[in-house]
Amino acid sequence: MSSILSRLLLYNTHFAPQFLVIPSPSSRISSRRITCQKMSCTSETVFPTLRTVTISYSELADKNADLSMKIEEGFGPNGLGILSVTDVPGFSSLRQNLLHLAPRLANLPEEVKKDLEDHHSRYNFGWSHGKEKLESGKPDMLKGSFYANPLLDVPTTEAFLVQRYPSYCGSNIWPHSALPELEIAFKALGKLIIDVGSTLAFHCDQYVSKGMKMRENEGLEQILLHSRCHKGRLLYYFPTQHSNCIEDGDSMSSWCGWHTDHGSLTGLTCGMFTKDGIVIPCPDSAAGLYIRTRTDQIVKVVFGEDEIAYQIGETTEILSRGYLCATPHCVRAPKGEQASGVDRSTFALFMQPDWDEQLNFPEDVHIHDEVIPPNGTLTFGEYTEKLLDKYYHLKT
Numbered sequence: 001m002s003s004i005l006s007r008l009l010l011y012n013t014h015f016a017p018q019f020l021v022i023p024s025p026s027s028r029i030s031s032r033r034i035t036c037q038k039m040s041c042t043s044e045t046v047f048p049t050l051r052t053v054t055i056s057y058s059e060l061a062d063k064n065a066d067l068s069m070k071i072e073e074g075f076g077p078n079g080l081g082i083l084s085v086t087d088v089p090g091f092s093s094l095r096q097n098l099l100h101l102a103p104r105l106a107n108l109p110e111e112v113k114k115d116l117e118d119h120h121s122r123y124n125f126g127w128s129h130g131k132e133k134l135e136s137g138k139p140d141m142l143k144g145s146f147y148a149n150p151l152l153d154v155p156t157t158e159a160f161l162v163q164r165y166p167s168y169c170g171s172n173i174w175p176h177s178a179l180p181e182l183e184i185a186f187k188a189l190g191k192l193i194i195d196v197g198s199t200l201a202f203h204c205d206q207y208v209s210k211g212m213k214m215r216e217n218e219g220l221e222q223i224l225l226h227s228r229c230h231k232g233r234l235l236y237y238f239p240t241q242h243s244n245c246i247e248d249g250d251s252m253s254s255w256c257g258w259h260t261d262h263g264s265l266t267g268l269t270c271g272m273f274t275k276d277g278i279v280i281p282c283p284d285s286a287a288g289l290y291i292r293t294r295t296d297q298i299v300k301v302v303f304g305e306d307e308i309a310y311q312i313g314e315t316t317e318i319l320s321r322g323y324l325c326a327t328p329h330c331v332r333a334p335k336g337e338q339a340s341g342v343d344r345s346t347f348a349l350f351m352q353p354d355w356d357e358q359l360n361f362p363e364d365v366h367i368h369d370e371v372i373p374p375n376g377t378l379t380f381g382e383y384t385e386k387l388l389d390k391y392y393h394l395k396t
Contacts, residue, residue, distance in 0.1 A: 047290065052303040053083040060085055060199050071207040071324075075312050080291050080299070081327035084307040085196055092306045094192055095347070098185040099272040102236040102345035105179055106144045112178045116146070123147075124167035124231070142333070146182075146234040148172045150190025150349070155228040165355045165381045168229035190232040193267035193308055193349040198224050200310055201265060208323045218360060220316055220324075223264060227354040237333070237344040239275070256331035258292070261313040262387060263352030270305040271346040283342055284334030292328040301329075314367050315353065315380070321362050355381035 053074035059065050074083030105113075105127075116127035123131045129144040149155060153172045156162065162169045174183040198221055205219035224230075271288075273280050282288065289301050303309045312326045334342065353359065357380045361372050371386040372378070378386070 046286075047298050047300050049300045049302060050080065052301060052307075052309060053079070054086050054303075054307065055083060055200075056086050057088045057196070060196070060203065063202060065203075066206070067203045068207045068210065071204055075204065075324045076207075077294065077322065077325055079325065080293065080301060081325050081329075082291065082301060082309055082311045084303040084309040085200065086304070086307050088192070088196055088308055091189075091192060091308060094185070094189040095269050095305070096272070097181075098189045098234065098347055099269070099345040101179065101182050101185055102146075102234055102272075103274065103277075103343060105146060105175070105182060105234070106236040106238065108175065108178050112175065116173050116175060118170060118173060121166040121170040125149075125170045126173035141238075142240075143235055143237045145236075146186075148174070148183075148186055148190075148232055149228075149230060150187045150194065150232045151230060152228055161355070165229075165384075168231075168355045168381065168384075186232060186234065189269075189347060190230070190349055193232075194224070194230055194351060196308055197265050197267050197310060197349070197351050204316075204320075204324055208320045211323050212321050215360065218319070220264060220320070223319075223353045223357060224351050226357065227352060229352060229355055231350045231352070233348045233350065235344075235346050235348070239341045239343040240333075240339065258328050258330045260326050260328045261311060261350065262315060262384070263313040263350050264316045265313060265351040266311045267349040267351065268309040268311065269347045270303060270307070270309075271344045272305075273342055273344050275342045280342070282334060283338035284336055287332050287334035287339075290330050290332060294325065294327070313350075313352070315359065315383070318361060318367055318372070319359060321364075353380035355379060355384075359383060 053070055055067060055070050059067060070083065073079055075081060106129075113127045113129070117123060118125040123145075125147050127144065127146055130139045130141050132140045149172055155171075156169050158169075172183075174180075176183070201219070201221040201224050205214065205221050208214065208219070268289075271282070273282050286300075290298055291301050292298055311329070312324050314326045316324050317326045333339075359378055359380055361374075361376050361378070363374045368387060372383070
């Protein structure tokens with residue numbers, strides 16, 4: 001029995017409605033062509049719910065522990081591309097400290113938020129609202145984002161690098177006067193997620209090294225430790241006054257469109273819902289994170305509010321020759337009368353290689369193979385530029 005099916009049976013037996021999807025035999029390589037599955041506001045479609053594979057922090061901190069089975073169950077070819085770490089010291093309070101600041105940031109005067117925008121970085125530093133597009137092509141007014149590097153306020157002072165890689169090499173923009181607490185809380189939580197993620201990366205390397213020969217200093221742990229361009233994103237979803245359908249609300253991906261992270265490893269917190277300033281449970285059990293499995297099934301994935309979830313990115317899948325796998329995912333907004341006037345705050349930390357990190361690609365590449373030369377070498381910055389060029393071309 002596959003790991004996904006066994007956890008699905010366990011979760012559905014004890015927690016979820018009796019609904020079962022039996023996956024077909026999976027293969028190591030999955031297609032990255034994502035077909036978005038739409039659901040109308042009146043749809044009765046129910047998707048199975050899966051609990052993430054969990055690893056305790058004490059297990060993770062023990063470098064002599066063999067966590068290969070859990071790494072494979074969560075990140076391997078038959079996994080969901082996600083697992084969560086439990087019992088991380090200090091995480092719960094740091095999460096609450098930062099997420100409580102998201103609505104305060106979003107409700108600052110417009111002229112203050114305007115000063116926090118950075119057009120040159122394509123709004124990848126500072127405040128961003130209405131700059132991204134929903135899958136419908138309309139501006140995304142549902143959420144605001146604040147981006148910053150939690151480790152380095154100024155990753156580089158070399159002007160040509162800032163000009164070439166503005167989304168990585170730009171400088172942080174903090175609301176020092178309007179919300180001075182934000183910088184402290186953002187950096188504290190971001191650093192913790194990176195530290196735990198780097199330890200998780202060590203165990204990922206131990207697992208991958210059992211199946212393939214790894215060159216010195218090219219494992220996931222070393223890539224993350226050497227990077228100067230990790231990026232945190234504090235998200236705030238504005239409260240809606242619609243009881244049934246919000247904009248693009250008929251789509252399963254109404255809060256975040258279907259995508260696969262292209263970096264190395266993404267750390268996630270569980271979202272915090274509030275109404276009139278009071279923290280409440282999620283008002284719609286169907287809302288949340290959805291993943292498309294390698295057998296093309298859609299499942300809802302849950303993890304605890306005191307856990308850090310980690311997802312594999314495409315760069316790691318390519319460099320690990322498919323031993324660690326990324327999956328397409330989206331976020332569905334809550335609907336119904338109980339969702340009216342409810343807002344949501346959450347935090348994502350994108351761990352990615354340094355812009356100058358030399359990535360040695362394998363001969364056989366199944367993701368973005370049209371931009372990666374077989375057995376070729378690109379820096380992460382060059383690789384990212386090729387992807388931007390590819391998707392920009394597709395959109396014109």
